[in-house]
Amino acid sequence: MPSLKSLLGPMRVPFLLLTPACVALGVATAYWQTGHLSGGQVLLVLIAALAAHIAVNALNEYVDYKTGLDLRTQRTPFSGGSGTLPQQPNLAPAALRIGLISLAVLSLIGVYFVALRGWQLALIGVLGVLVIVTYTPLITRVPALCLIAPGLGFGPLMVIGTHLALGGSLSAAVVVASLVPFFLVNNLLLLNQFPDVEADRSVGRHHYPIALGRRRSAVIYALFLGLAYLAVVAGVVGGVLPATSLLGLLAAVLLPPVIRGVLRYADDLPHLMPYLGLNVLLNLVTPVLVALGFFLAV
Structure with missing residues (x-):
């Protein structure tokens, strides 16, 4: 029997921190609008969101191992998967089961909330499952879809x-x-694709670092990073968001060095690594700060 530690590998547990950060933003907007929350329902939503994230991670690990991509990828702390299946090939069926069970958990909780809240959630749920199931085998082969699918999943679908x-x-x-999170998480996956260009190309993937090159993709990265924070400013100026949501801009102090670093070292992967780390920090901190701004506005 595989150990619990080995089963955690395909889940990519360290990357799951992104989920509560994005869920926190949806919790905050709901509380700001309604003035009340159910702790039990918040917990169920978090479990469903974690199940969605685990599902896409585990299915990605399984497909990447089966296609041989994991054997060609040079892993970094931010890209290239967990490395579990190349080291323990016998865990491939377990990774698939983890993905499918996580999808089942997500679906069951989704059915509960659809019955409770109505059809709008059904549309979000179906689209979310579709993104999870098609991400690795299909979406990663279409640059435009590959660019926006991660942000769609962790932004509009998860937050709304x-x-x-x-x-x-x-x-x-x-x-x-x-x-x-739409713009930030799109950037998270975009930048994490930089080290994998050659390996991804060899198995038929086609994202923007392959299609346009790393330097042009770095320009997209810089644009999306600016748009993430511009959304907050525009929302406050337009009277849509509370002024306290500008707390999210505290994280923007990292923008100048990150943008300069990504543009300068797009093709210099060893020097690019620290900026991949700062990019992860932006993804975790910014939604939480914006969420805190919503809570303070109640």
Whole structure:
């Protein structure tokens, strides 16, 4: 029997921190709008969101191992998978089961909330499952879809889904707030593709670092990073977001060095690594700060 530690590998547990950060934003917008929360429902939403993240991770690990990509990838702390299956090939069926069981957990909790809140959540849930199932085998072969699918999953789908599940109604505020992780998480996956260009190309993947090159993709990265914070400013100026959500801009102090570093070292992977780390920090801290701004506004 595989050990618990080995089973955690395909889940990519260290990367799961992104999920509560994004869920926190949806929880905050729901509380700001409704003035109340159910602790039990918040916990269920978090479990569903973690199940979604685990599912896409485990299925990605399984497919990448089966296609041979894991054997060609030079792993970094931020890219290239967990390395579990190349080291323990016997765990491949377990990784597939983890992905499928996680999808089942997500679906069951989703059915509960759809029955509780209505059809809008069903649309979000179906689209979310579709993104999870098609991400590795299909979406990663279409540059435009590969660019926006991660942000769609962790931004509008997760944030708005959380907001609706907790009793909020669709509003401009939650849509604008969801744009913050939309742009940031798109960038997270975009930048993490830089070290994998050659390996990904060899198995038929086709994302922008392959299609346009790393330097041009770095320009997209810089644009998306600016748009993430511009969404907050525009939301406050337009009267859609509370002024306290500008707390999210505290993280923007990292923007100048990160953008300069990514543009300068796009093709210099050893020197690029620290900026991949700072990019992860932006993804974790910014949604939490914006969420805190919503809570302070209540």
